[in-house]
Amino acid sequence: MILKEGSTRGFRAYTAKHLNDLLERAGLPEEERLRIRAVATVLPFRTNAYVVDQLIDWSAVPEDPIYRLVFPQADMLPEADVTRLAGLLQSGAPNAQIQAIATEIRMRLNPHPAGQLELNVPKVGTEPLPGTQHKYPETVLFFPKQGQTCHAYCTYCFRWAQFIGEPDLKFASDDVDGLIGYLKEHPEVTSVLLTGGDPMIMGEPVLRRYLEPLLQLEQIESIRIGTKSLAYWPQRFVSDPDAGDTLRLFASVVEAGKNLAFMAHFSHPREMEPPVVEAAVAGILGTGAIIRTQAPLIRSINDESGLWAAMWRRQLTLGMVPYYMFVERDTGPQDYFAVxxxxxxxxxxxxxxxxxxxxxxxxxxxxxxxxxxxxxxxxxxxxxxxxxxxxxxxxxxxxxxxxxxxxxxxxxxxxxxxxxxxxxxxxxxxxxxxxxxxxx
Structure with missing residues (x-):
C-alpha cells in the first residue's frame, strides 16, 4: 500500500481528562461516571477517535465488548477503594492526595507479575541492562523508550504499570548499543522481540534506529514486533505520513534474511471488520513479514468459543497465523477479567x-x-x-x-x-x- 501524497495522520487521542465527556455520550448517570473516573485514577485510560467512532457500538454500552475493552468499569477495583476515591473526586480534594491513595491501591495489584523487574533483567558485567528481559535462552525482549505508550490501552493489559507515570515502575531503554553488545556476548539468542507499550506508536525514523542494528547480527534469525496497532490504528500502515516508509523498512528486514514476525493482538472479531484493517494486513504481508495473532481470554469481552473461532477463521482468511490464546495474568484487575x-x-x-x-x-x-x-x-x-x-x-x-x-x-x-x-x-x-x- 503506497501512501498518497498529502495524506495526514489524523490521529486523535483521548485520555482521562476526556473521560467524563465520553461517558456522557454513553448516557451513563452521574454517579456511575464518577465511579468510573475514580477507577481511572488508578488504572490508565487512553483511547482514540478511531476506536470510539468506528469500533464501539454506543447503543450497546455498557455491555458492548469494545467499550469494555478500553473503558474502565466501576467494579474493576474493590468497592471500598472506588468509594473512597469517588468521594475525594467529588469533594475536589487536592490531586496529590488522590494520587497518594491511587498509588497505595496500585501496589496491591501486583504491578510487575512473573518477576519482571527482578528475574528477567540481563546484565553486562555487573551492570543491569535497562529495558531488556532475557527469560528464555533464545529470546530477548527489548522495550524501546519511545514505544512505551499505545494507540489505546486495553483495560486488561498486564503492562498497565508502564502507563501510569510512576518512574519506578517504568521499564524501557533507548540504549541500542547496549542491546547489541549484550547480544554479541550471548550467541544463543536468535530472536529479539520489540515490545512495550506498542513499538508501532513510534515513527519510521525512530523504529529504524532500533531495527537496523539488529540486521547486522548474523545470529539473529527473527525479529518480532508486539503490537495492537492493527486493531486500534490500522491507518499506521495505510494512510499515516510514514506508512510507505514503514512498510519499506519491514521489507528491508526480510531482504536482510531475517524473519519479521508481526505479533498482532486481536481481542474480538469486530476489530477486524473495518476495510482499513484488510488493507493494512495486505500491506504488511506484502513486505514478506508474517503476522501471528494472539490475545488473552477475557471475561465479559471474548469468553465465548464462537468468538474465538470467528477470530481465527477471519485471521486465516486475511493471511494471518493464529498463535496464542493467553490466560489473563495475575496483575491489575485480574479478579474482574479472569476466567x-x-x-x-x-x-x-x-x-x-x-x-x-x-x-x-x-x-x-x-x-x-x-x-x-x-x-x-x-x-x-x-x-x-x-x-x-x-x-x-x-x-x-x-x-x-x-x-x-x-x-x-x-x-x-x-x-x-x-x-x-x-x-x-x-x-x-x-x-x-x-x-x-x-x-x-
Missing part, C-alpha cells in the same frame, strides 16, 4: 474443534507465569483423580519444555499459583515440595 482455567480450557477446546486444521496453529490456554508459558492441555481422570494436564511451552529451564505434568482439578483456579501438584509433592519447576492436597 477459571477449567472454563478457559473448555472455551479453547470448543473453538479449536470448530475450525479447520489451518487455524489449529493456535496454542492455549497459556499462562505466562514465572517458570514459563504453562499450557492447559486438558482435564481428565487418572487413577480415580480428576486432574489438569499441563505442559510448559516455554521455560526458564529448557529441560522442562514439553514435559507433561498434572495438577489437582480445581474449578475455581484462575492461575498457576492456585494449583496444587498431583501424583507428586511438587511441580517440575519447583525446588521445594509443597504440602499435598488431602484426598477425600
Amino acid at each position: 477459571p482455567l477449567a472454563r478457559a480450557y473448555g472455551v479453547f477446546r470448543d473453538a479449536y474443534a470448530s475450525v479447520s486444521g489451518l487455524c489449529r496453529t493456535v496454542r492455549g490456554p497459556s499462562m505466562s507465569a514465572t517458570p514459563g508459558k504453562v499450557c492447559v492441555d486438558g482435564v481428565t481422570e487418572i487413577a480415580g483423580q480428576k486432574v489438569f494436564v499441563l505442559h510448559l511451552i516455554q521455560a526458564r529451564d529448557p529441560e522442562l519444555v514439553g514435559r507433561p505434568f498434572f495438577a489437582h482439578y480445581d474449578p475455581e483456579a484462575v492461575w498457576l499459583t492456585d494449583l496444587r501438584p498431583a501424583f507428586a509433592d511438587h511441580f517440575p519447576f519447583e525446588r521445594e515440595a509443597v504440602a499435598p492436597v488431602p484426598t477425600a
Whole structure:
C-alpha cells in the first residue's frame, strides 16, 4: 500500500481528562461516571477517535465488548477503594492526595507479575541492562523508550504499570548499543522481540534506529514486533505520513534474511471488520513479514468459543497465523477479567474443534507465569483423580519444555499459583515440595 501524497495522520487521542465527556455520550448517570473516573485514577485510560467512532457500538454500552475493552468499569477495583476515591473526586480534594491513595491501591495489584523487574533483567558485567528481559535462552525482549505508550490501552493489559507515570515502575531503554553488545556476548539468542507499550506508536525514523542494528547480527534469525496497532490504528500502515516508509523498512528486514514476525493482538472479531484493517494486513504481508495473532481470554469481552473461532477463521482468511490464546495474568484487575482455567480450557477446546486444521496453529490456554508459558492441555481422570494436564511451552529451564505434568482439578483456579501438584509433592519447576492436597 503506497501512501498518497498529502495524506495526514489524523490521529486523535483521548485520555482521562476526556473521560467524563465520553461517558456522557454513553448516557451513563452521574454517579456511575464518577465511579468510573475514580477507577481511572488508578488504572490508565487512553483511547482514540478511531476506536470510539468506528469500533464501539454506543447503543450497546455498557455491555458492548469494545467499550469494555478500553473503558474502565466501576467494579474493576474493590468497592471500598472506588468509594473512597469517588468521594475525594467529588469533594475536589487536592490531586496529590488522590494520587497518594491511587498509588497505595496500585501496589496491591501486583504491578510487575512473573518477576519482571527482578528475574528477567540481563546484565553486562555487573551492570543491569535497562529495558531488556532475557527469560528464555533464545529470546530477548527489548522495550524501546519511545514505544512505551499505545494507540489505546486495553483495560486488561498486564503492562498497565508502564502507563501510569510512576518512574519506578517504568521499564524501557533507548540504549541500542547496549542491546547489541549484550547480544554479541550471548550467541544463543536468535530472536529479539520489540515490545512495550506498542513499538508501532513510534515513527519510521525512530523504529529504524532500533531495527537496523539488529540486521547486522548474523545470529539473529527473527525479529518480532508486539503490537495492537492493527486493531486500534490500522491507518499506521495505510494512510499515516510514514506508512510507505514503514512498510519499506519491514521489507528491508526480510531482504536482510531475517524473519519479521508481526505479533498482532486481536481481542474480538469486530476489530477486524473495518476495510482499513484488510488493507493494512495486505500491506504488511506484502513486505514478506508474517503476522501471528494472539490475545488473552477475557471475561465479559471474548469468553465465548464462537468468538474465538470467528477470530481465527477471519485471521486465516486475511493471511494471518493464529498463535496464542493467553490466560489473563495475575496483575491489575485480574479478579474482574479472569476466567477459571477449567472454563478457559473448555472455551479453547470448543473453538479449536470448530475450525479447520489451518487455524489449529493456535496454542492455549497459556499462562505466562514465572517458570514459563504453562499450557492447559486438558482435564481428565487418572487413577480415580480428576486432574489438569499441563505442559510448559516455554521455560526458564529448557529441560522442562514439553514435559507433561498434572495438577489437582480445581474449578475455581484462575492461575498457576492456585494449583496444587498431583501424583507428586511438587511441580517440575519447583525446588521445594509443597504440602499435598488431602484426598477425600
